[in-house]
Amino acid sequence: MKKDTGQNREITSGWRLQTQLVRGGTWRSEIGETSEAMFMTSGYAYDCAEDAAARFAGDQQGYTYSRLRNPTAAMFEDRMALIEGAEVARATATGMAAVTAAMLSLVSAGDHVVASRALFGSCRYVIESLMPKFGVDFTLVDGADHAAWKAAFRPDTVAVFLETPANPTLDVVDIEFVSTLARENNAVVVVDNVFATPVLQKPLAMGADVVVYSATKHIDGQGRCLGGCILTSQALLDEKILPFLRNTGPNISPFNAWVMLKGLETLDLRVNRMCDNAARVADALADMGGFDFVKYPGREDFAQHDLVKKQMSRGGSILAVHVPGGREQAFKFLNALEIIDISNNIGDAKSLMTHPASTTHASVAEAVRLELGITEGLLRLSVGLEHPDDLIEDLQKAAHMAAITG
Numbered sequence: 001m002k003k004d005t006g007q008n009r010e011i012t013s014g015w016r017l018q019t020q021l022v023r024g025g026t027w028r029s030e031i032g033e034t035s036e037a038m039f040m041t042s043g044y045a046y047d048c049a050e051d052a053a054a055r056f057a058g059d060q061q062g063y064t065y066s067r068l069r070n071p072t073a074a075m076f077e078d079r080m081a082l083i084e085g086a087e088v089a090r091a092t093a094t095g096m097a098a099v100t101a102a103m104l105s106l107v108s109a110g111d112h113v114v115a116s117r118a119l120f121g122s123c124r125y126v127i128e129s130l131m132p133k134f135g136v137d138f139t140l141v142d143g144a145d146h147a148a149w150k151a152a153f154r155p156d157t158v159a160v161f162l163e164t165p166a167n168p169t170l171d172v173v174d175i176e177f178v179s180t181l182a183r184e185n186n187a188v189v190v191v192d193n194v195f196a197t198p199v200l201q202k203p204l205a206m207g208a209d210v211v212v213y214s215a216t217k218h219i220d221g222q223g224r225c226l227g228g229c230i231l232t233s234q235a236l237l238d239e240k241i242l243p244f245l246r247n248t249g250p251n252i253s254p255f256n257a258w259v260m261l262k263g264l265e266t267l268d269l270r271v272n273r274m275c276d277n278a279a280r281v282a283d284a285l286a287d288m289g290g291f292d293f294v295k296y297p298g299r300e301d302f303a304q305h306d307l308v309k310k311q312m313s314r315g316g317s318i319l320a321v322h323v324p325g326g327r328e329q330a331f332k333f334l335n336a337l338e339i340i341d342i343s344n345n346i347g348d349a350k351s352l353m354t355h356p357a358s359t360t361h362a363s364v365a366e367a368v369r370l371e372l373g374i375t376e377g378l379l380r381l382s383v384g385l386e387h388p389d390d391l392i393e394d395l396q397k398a399a400h401m402a403a404i405t406g
């Protein structure tokens with residue numbers, strides 16, 4: 001039945017990524033709509049009381065309540081699982097809901113977790129503040145230091161959390177190395193794959209157990225909705241994550257799930273064009289001179305370029321530059337931009353630049369910021385879909401006005 005083809009993993013798993021992104025997980029109602037239907041409903045009615053009882057008993061297929069599952073959210077989840085190569089996915093209201101739900105489902109009081117220290121500010125909060133609140137101990141390591149990873153595992157380590165490339169310093173962690181180590185230590189690996197997107201990096205294929213996304217970023221990609229996703233195996237979902245999700249309710253709304261589904265249709269196009277643009281912009285910034293450094297994972301001069309080549313198909317859409325004149329010069333540069341917005345989001349069609357030390361990482365202790373390399377001269381640029389020459393001219397003009405000269 002063609003109306004259900006998108007739901008048939010035997011068929012859809014043979015499709016190429018671009019086809020999966022447009023058609024995976026799709027299911028049509030009796031109306032035959034071409035665009036996925038938005039089921040804006042909290043509950044479901046049953047033909048008879050016996051049906052209601054059977055559905056709650058799990059003897060009859062179907063929906064019971066949108067906190068447990070919703071057809072539009074399910075289409076988004078099924079498409080995400082397909083493109084990630086995961087058995088299952090569950091969508092959440094935000095990326096942080098995905099991170100928090102995944103981590104809290106895996107731990108109990110008395111357990112220990114290991115995480116890379118270069119993390120999105122709120123992810124650091126989950127590891128450093130939330131875990132200890134519930135009696136879970138943690139160790140943070142320099143993600144590039146293999147000896148530190150080895151030394152961090154203990155008999156009570158149950159989970160590993162890492163982000164690669166990391167926000168905003170773009171530090172890269174070897175997913176295969178950490179996953180192998182974790183397996184030897186019976187710990188589950190959770191990878192925040194936001195910066196790489198499912199188009200550029202596949203952590204599950206490298207041995208990770210769980211992948212989390214902020215769908216707010218490239219998956220929506222147009223700055224409209226918040227959303228998140230957890231991808232994993234059926235066993236881990238059923239045993240650990242689903243009971244937490246079903247009873248605590250961090251679900252995505254059907255409307256946001258629908259926006260994300262439509263976003264996925266163009267994800268490959270957008271991410272690849274953003275990579276083209278980011279590479280052009282990074283080279284132009286490096287050629288301009290005057291910056292202490294230009295960091296872009298796709299450039300040959302990126303410190304971990306070999307690792308990037310091993311685990312990412314392209315360099316991504318985000319780069320970092322460092323101005324010599326600290327916060328004052330960084331602000332001058334930002335304020336002189338005419339096209340690129342001053343904004344702390346990433347993965348948007350619009351190019352966005354932010355000063356992490358005063359925004360996304362302002363709540364992180366100064367000593368920690370410095371340890372992570374988030375200094376006052378650091379600026380993060382998320383490259384969008386504008387013409388790269390317009391972006392380069394905007395950056396050149398702003399650099400001139402901020403007296404950043406090579």
Ligand SMILES: *Cc1c(COP(=O)(O)O)cnc(C)c1O
Nearest residue numbers: 094095096120167194214216227
């Ligand atoms: C944005 C982001 C998150 C959080 O996602 P929200 O949708 O804002 O909750 C988590 N990790 C990384 C790397 C991010 O960039």
